[in-house]
Amino acid sequence: xxAPARSARQRLAxxxxxxxxxxxxxxxxxxxxxxxxxxxxxxxxxxxxxxxxRYFPTKASLVDRVYEVVFLQRWNSRWQGLLTDxxxxxxxxxxxxxxxxxxxxxxxxxIRISLFSALRKESISQRYVARLRxxxxxxxxxxxxxxxxxxxAAGLPSPxxxxxxxxxxxxxxxxxxxxxxxxxxxxxxxxxxxxxYVDSFVAHAAESFRRIGxxxxxxxxxx
Numbered sequence: 735x736x737a738p739a740r741s742a743r744q745r746l747a748x749x750x751x752x753x754x755x756x757x758x759x760x761x762x763x764x765x766x767x768x769x770x771x772x773x774x775x776x777x778x779x780x781x782x783x784x785x786x787x788r789y790f791p792t793k794a795s796l797v798d799r800v801y802e803v804v805f806l807q808r809w810n811s812r813w814q815g816l817l818t819d820x821x822x823x824x825x826x827x828x829x830x831x832x833x834x835x836x837x838x839x840x841x842x843x844x845i846r847i848s849l850f851s852a853l854r855k856e857s858i859s860q861r862y863v864a865r866l867r868x869x870x871x872x873x874x875x876x877x878x879x880x881x882x883x884x885x886x887a888a889g890l891p892s893p894x895x896x897x898x899x900x901x902x903x904x905x906x907x908x909x910x911x912x913x914x915x916x917x918x919x920x921x922x923x924x925x926x927x928x929x930x931y932v933d934s935f936v937a938h939a940a941e942s943f944r945r946i947g948x949x950x951x952x953x954x955x956x957x
Contacts, residue, residue: 752789755779759790760800764843767850768797794857801858804847808838809865817873824881828874828932832906833925839907845914866903867896874899882940884947894946902935 746754758779762770766778772793776783790796816831839845851858875891878899887895906928909920921927 748789755781755786755789756796756799756803759796760804760843760847763800763850764846768854768856772796797856797858800847801861804844805858805862805865808841808844810834810838814869814873817870817877820877820880824877825932825936827877828902828936829929832928832932836906836910836924836928840910840913842914845911849911849915871896871899871903878939878943881936882943884943892946892950894949895943898942898946902931905931 759775762775762778770778772786773783776786779786786796790799813831813835816834817827819827848859848862850856872891875895875898876886878895879886879891909924909927912918913920
């Protein structure tokens with residue numbers, strides 16, 4: 735029974751073989767993390783290490799493809815435009831974005847690979863966090879300031895303002911982390927919870943940004 739299976743694998747076209755290895759690697763990393771080397775990965779996939787290297791010459795090249803498939807291909811280019819469309823109220827934009835974002839990343843492999851890669855300081859998490867900050871967190875801070883009638887930040891936004899927005903982000907995605915990491919089913923009405931989280935954040939945004947501004951003024955050296 736095993737010989738026909740090997741023959742079937744050998745008959746795969748190169749593109750199909752590469753895709754098969756990539757999908758297997760994604761499943762492996764999501765389940766076991768990045769501790770193992772290419773030998774352990776090849777053994778898990780039931781292929782030789784030389785065959786793995788034929789399609790992915792280094793572990794780094796494989797990790798790059800995993801990043802592209804698991805993260806970049808789920809990144810919606812519409813999100814930035816949605817967040818910065820000031821013809822719509824800020825709460826409406828945040829709710830629409832986070833519902834779409836949450837549904838997009840609500841995948842076992844996305845959540846677990848992001849956590850495993852962060853623990854191992856793999857480039858996957860570093861690149862994704864940089865993208866998240868540049869294309870989501872910083873724009874949301876700017877939109878909050880505009881919504882509150884505050885002047886645009888000179889240069890980069892305040893780290894405290896970024897952290898405030900990140901707290902909303904973390905609150906919203908925690909439900910799917912519970913599902914894929916702790917195996918705890920989140921509440922059924924996740925979209926309704928997003929509405930609540932965003933409304934609460936926006937309702938307290940004026941006071942929160944005011945307090946951050948006061949805190950930063952205290953820290954500035956006297957002229």
